[in-house]
Amino acid sequence: MSITSLTFAGLVLLTLAFYYALPRRAQNLLLLGVSYAFYATWSWWYLLVLWALTLANFGLAQRVRRKGQPRRGALWAGIAVNVAALAVLKYESFFVPGLRATLDRIGVQTGAGGLDVLLPVGMSFYIVAAISYQADVYRGLVAPADDLVDFAVYLAYFPKLLAGPIERARTFLPRLAAPRVVDDDALRRATALIVVGAVRKIVIADTLFAALPSGLWDAPRQFAAPELAGYLLIYAFALYNDFAGYTGVARGVSALFGIELAENFNAPYFAHSLTEFWNRWHITLSQWLRDYIYFPTSRALLRRNPRRDNIPNLIAPPLLTMLVSGLWHGTGWTMLLWGALHGLYLVAERALALWRPAGPSHLQPRWRQMLAMGVVFVLVLLAWVPFRAPDVGAARDYWLGMLDWSDLS
16 A cells, blocks of 8 residues: 555545544554554565564563663664564575575565565664664663553554654654644644645656656666766656655654654755765664764774774764665665765765865855755765666666767767
8 A cells, every 4th residue: 555545545534533532542552553454455474574573672672771771782682683684584585595485385475576575665664763762772762662552653653664754762652652632733734744745756756757768777878878867867856756755745644643753855955065965865764874873883983093083983984874774775786886885975075074174064155055066966866876776787887878978979
């Protein structure tokens, strides 16, 4: 069931018909039941995996902080369970060669693409939410959940289940514990988010995707350089409106239930630096990567050498963070290449800032702001090639094709 389908709209309206007539506890039970029913429309197997990981994370978090004392071993056990589940189901041909055949025998159809069919319906999103929960319990930022229903809603909440935003338990769980009221202003805002989001996803993104010719990514050298550049530009705006449009619909639907979800996109193509781009694009994922990959890596390196020109700290945190981002987005060398490119962009930006600090972008001359914005946009645009290309060879051909203007002379 797609979030932009009429069936989904009917599910939301039917749920709302009962929702506000119920007390808070019953509201959460209703949200959980609807979320599980929504997930089951994709496959009972998806629901089984989600349910198992919900129980595992609920129980493990109780051990992460017991009697007010953090337990590092329990934290690593909780992280390991989540990472292992994602790794096995995403890279099952490497980790568990016989898993696909076993599931096929019991009636779970994995298809040609393997078990990574789980990923488009939210596994990557609720796994990182679960990991942040375990880490925040360890740090004392949130108490271990004592209500299984509320915690299950946190992982399974249907407006954000498919593609985020990635909520933190320390902000989401208190919203489930509070009474919810939707006044006229909130209703207008929710409606606007849904309408604008649906237009961006269905009208703009789908139209732009349809404008891309077949064979573009598999055989890019069949197209002239201006065509490749133009189609890449179309793809960039199609991708942005698809992601941002989905988030708008998800946030609007959630607002109808009196639960605010985090903003996920903020005009990223107007960023003046790569760091600013990642503060504007897929904001909740960027913040997750910053808090749970970048900062811990940087702190560990700075403990060894606190100097500003600490070369390992200049290189390792951004590169590792973006490689993890690439692996999170998908399998294959193309995603690692995309992550490595953005990691190298950030390393170069940090090195340049260390050598020649530029100061806040809004205080720079207008021409310099526009130049910086153009450079960032072009770099992001070039990195979208391996993000979409089926393999590294196709990505290379696309880049070389954009440089080949010989037939136009």
